[in-house]
Amino acid sequence: MRRRKHLALLAEQERDEMVEPEETTIERAQEAAMARKAVDALAERDRLALLMREEGLDYNEIAEALELSPGSVGTTLSRARRRLVESYEALQKSREEREKNAAS
Amino acid sequence: MQHLDEGTIHSWLDGALSADEAARVEAHVKECPQCAAAVAEARGFIAASSRILTALDNAPRGVIPVAAPKKRVDPIVWRVAATLLVVAAGTLVVFRNGGREARIATTSADSSQNAFTATSQNASTAVAPTAPAGDESTRMTAESTPQVRKPGNTARATTIGSLQPNTGPTEKSAAKVGAANASPPTLVARSPQVVDQAEARVPASQPSIPSRENQKVAVPVGGAVAGSTSTPSGYAGAPASIPQALAPIRLRGVSALDAAGEQLSLKKVRTSRILGATVTLYEVAPGDTVTFTEPVSVQLESVVATGLSSVRARTSQSGKAAASPTKRADAAVVSAPDSQRPTAVVGALAGASSAPVPATRVEVANGVTTISWVDTTTGNVLKLSGRMPETQLQQIKIRIERERAAEAAKKKP
Numbered sequence: 442m443r444r445r446k447h448l449a450l451l452a453e454q455e456r457d458e459m460v461e462p463e464e465t466t467i468e469r470a471q472e473a474a475m476a477r478k479a480v481d482a483l484a485e486r487d488r489l490a491l492l493m494r495e496e497g498l499d500y501n502e503i504a505e506a507l508e509l510s511p512g513s514v515g516t517t518l519s520r521a522r523r524r525l526v527e528s529y530e531a532l533q534k535s536r537e538e539r540e541k542n543a544a545s
Numbered sequence: 546m547q548h549l550d551e552g553t554i555h556s557w558l559d560g561a562l563s564a565d566e567a568a569r570v571e572a573h574v575k576e577c578p579q580c581a582a583a584v585a586e587a588r589g590f591i592a593a594s595s596r597i598l599t600a601l602d603n604a605p606r607g608v609i610p611v612a613a614p615k616k617r618v619d620p621i622v623w624r625v626a627a628t629l630l631v632v633a634a635g636t637l638v639v640f641r642n643g644g645r646e647a648r649i650a651t652t653s654a655d656s657s658q659n660a661f662t663a664t665s666q667n668a669s670t671a672v673a674p675t676a677p678a679g680d681e682s683t684r685m686t687a688e689s690t691p692q693v694r695k696p697g698n699t700a701r702a703t704t705i706g707s708l709q710p711n712t713g714p715t716e717k718s719a720a721k722v723g724a725a726n727a728s729p730p731t732l733v734a735r736s737p738q739v740v741d742q743a744e745a746r747v748p749a750s751q752p753s754i755p756s757r758e759n760q761k762v763a764v765p766v767g768g769a770v771a772g773s774t775s776t777p778s779g780y781a782g783a784p785a786s787i788p789q790a791l792a793p794i795r796l797r798g799v800s801a802l803d804a805a806g807e808q809l810s811l812k813k814v815r816t817s818r819i820l821g822a823t824v825t826l827y828e829v830a831p832g833d834t835v836t837f838t839e840p841v842s843v844q845l846e847s848v849v850a851t852g853l854s855s856v857r858a859r860t861s862q863s864g865k866a867a868a869s870p871t872k873r874a875d876a877a878v879v880s881a882p883d884s885q886r887p888t889a890v891v892g893a894l895a896g897a898s899s900a901p902v903p904a905t906r907v908e909v910a911n912g913v914t915t916i917s918w919v920d921t922t923t924g925n926v927l928k929l930s931g932r933m934p935e936t937q938l939q940q941i942k943i944r945i946e947r948e949r950a951a952e953a954a955k956k957k958p
Contacts, residue, residue: 448595469600476601495598500561515561516552519587522594523551529597 475536479529487521494518549573549580554587827941835931835941839920905942907935914938922953 480488486507493503500514509517549557549570556562557570574581816825825837905918915930916938929942 447592448599451596452599472600476597479597480601491594491598494559495595500556500559511561512556513552515554515556515559516550518559519551519555519590522555522587522590525597526590526593529593 471536475529475532478532479525482528483521483524487517487524490514490517491521491525548577549583551583551587554580554584555591558584558587558591827945829931829933829937829941833931833933835929835933835938837945838928838930840925905939909935916942918942 480491483491486509489507490503490509493506498506500511503509503518504511504514507514507517553562553566553570557567560567562570574584813825813827816823823839825839827835827837829835905916908915908917912932913930914933914935915928916935917926917928919925920927929938929945931938931941
């Protein structure tokens with residue numbers, strides 16, 4: 442329950458940031474592109490589970506939709522989250538390196 | 546108890562475990578620093594992946610709200626621009642088309658000589674390659690369909706009458722185009738007595754015209770027909786007696802106008818070149834201006850006239866020419882919204898260059914009177930327009946012609 446609240450706060454924060462100047466918008470677009478890449482890199486089942494969870498579906502619904510046992514949803518989600526974060530961080534790192542190279 | 550696996554930790558953090566299981570996990574995490582660290586790591590992954598997925602969701606929202614208004618405005622701007630362009634182009638086309646049509650109409654109705662001279666002489670000299678084509682077709686119409694002579698007569702009479710400022714412009718133009726339809730050249734050249742009839746019909750068909758005005762109006766007609774005597778055209782040998790009779794009237798009228806023209810002040814405000822024509826703005830009285838249009842590029846005009854003449858020939862032959870005066874009136878509305886600045890009519894056409902007599906055509910649209918005539922030296926069709934009666938424009942025209950002659954004389958030596 443607290444997580445949901447936290448997420449709502451996060452979303453609110455995101456919306457607040459939307460009104461920021463154009464530079465931030467460009468940065469946000471780059472972030473979005475990286476997020477897209479990271480999500481696309483996931484296995485289909487992991488991706489679907491993650492997106493369903495993000496949409497607010499509970500474990501039983503996800504299990505039903507993906508024809509998984511309810512017990513394995515946690516495993517699927519944990520794997521998906523880890524991989525998503527890892528690939529996103531990898532993308533972020535390579536981008537930072539590119540920018541550093543471009544700057545120097 | 547065994548350490549918690551990652552899936553269970555995520556399930557627990559997602560609140561997906563049963564109350565029993567949740568209590569068991571919670572108890573273990575409190576006692577096991579290793580699993581507590583795993584839980585902390587899992588929280589981090591959950592938060593991070595949630596943020597990444599939110600960025601995915603927010604990305605369009607972050608970009609589109611800024612860009613969307615621009616994208617929504619742009620098409621409208623483009624649509625407006627496109628509309629303006631189309632209207633402008635249409636105006637130009639209609640004006641050129643209309644100008645040509647009406648000019649031919651006037652030429653054939655009033656002078657009858659210009660067209661024919663063009664046919665007979667231009668064919669050999671090829672000064673204006675388009676004139677023979679257009680006039681040829683006009684002549685063909687007249688010859689092949691003798692029954693159109695009668696409407697031609699009527700149109701002729703109406704054209705003369707149309708010089709009255711109080712006549713509706715559409716009606717007038719229709720009459721003029723009707724004249725183009727019928728092509729009276731044949732009528733004058735072959736049967737001079739028909740001219741007589743036409744002249745006689747003037748009062749009958751336009752009973753409201755005061756007779757004095759009528760005389761003045763007859764000026765170009767007389768002049769034009771008079772010109773026919775000197776034209777070496779096979780068609781124009783016959784009607785010597787009528788022109789001679791009418792010529793003095795013309796001379797009287799011109800001199801009267803000339804005298805009146807002396808009293809006008811004529812001040813050149815500005816000259817600009819647009820689309821192959823020189824447009825000069827004269828100020829004849831404070832806030833009262835006239836626009837004088839003179840074509841400058843003969844080659845270009847010839848090219849333009851090619852298309853127009855074929856269009857005109859087609860239109861007049863199919864009898865749909867009556868539609869064009871209305872269009873021209875509309876065009877005038879579009880291009881003459883400013884009451885102080887008269888319409889600049891770019892209807893200049895390098896027409897029958899050998900036409901010996903300047904025939905004057907008058908057109909009234911939206912309060913703007915436009916007179917056009919053929920310059921005797923260059924063969925160009927000159928136009929003068931302003932918000933004033935036709936008689937005043939005629940005076941200004943004389944002034945301008947005189948000034949031009951003076952300028953030309955200066956240049957020569």
